[in-house]
């Protein structure tokens with residue numbers, strides 16, 4: 001692929017700060033990605049197209065886990081995620097492989113100044129994940145729903161994304177671990193439902209995801225499950 005002059009791979013925090021500080025009026029697009037996340041392959045093409053179409057845009061590709069300081073400073077919780085800035089000011093945040101939303105936002109912030117051409121094919125192609133919904137209901141209804149979800153099968157993994165398309169490194173590692181051990185499990189993508197995401201943190205008194213549930217009870221997150229797999233405790237619990 002030919003190099004695009006306004007598209008950079010960020011290799012360090014210092015390089016990142018230097019690029020952003022060069023022109024505080026310039027709009028920049030931060031693209032947080034991971035090499036193992038399938039939707040990022042398509043979104044890399046989209047970013048390349050957008051960078052060509054809008055030469056004034058500064059596009060920065062940031063490998064989310066490799067540049068964890070930058071990811072943390074923007075509260076990146078899943079990949080792909082996009083942040084649009086003017087200088088250091090946050091203009092917009094787009095989650096997931098939502099190419100039309102991204103193209104629309106870039107057009108809004110940079111496009112009017114550059115009279116953009118129609119969207120190219122690759123900007124329209126990737127499938128966006130469904131937006132997170134918050135199902136309203138009483139606390140009792142939520143509690144019943146969460147317990148039903150936790151008991152939907154013997155082993156349930158609450159994760160970001162799915163085992164085939166994880167959207168966070170911790171979720172990817174735990175589903176790989178379960179698959180490698182041939183443990184059958186169902187999963188729930190907490191990025192699709194904000195009430196489940198926040199409700200489970202409270203119910204299980206556990207602030208993060210993944211959460212592995214065995215026989216209706218929380219076992220733990222990645223660190224605990226990894227340790228239990230090493231000591232053999234996980235096999236015992238599942239037997």
Ligand SMILES: N[C@@H](CCC(=O)N[C@@H](CS)C(=O)NCC(=O)O)C(=O)O
Nearest residue numbers: 077168170207208209210221222223
């Ligand atoms: N050490 C944790 C790592 C999990 C973690 O830090 N997860 C974060 C980022 S994916 C999280 O779920 N944050 C709360 C949220 O996104 O709602 C484990 O063993 O599972």
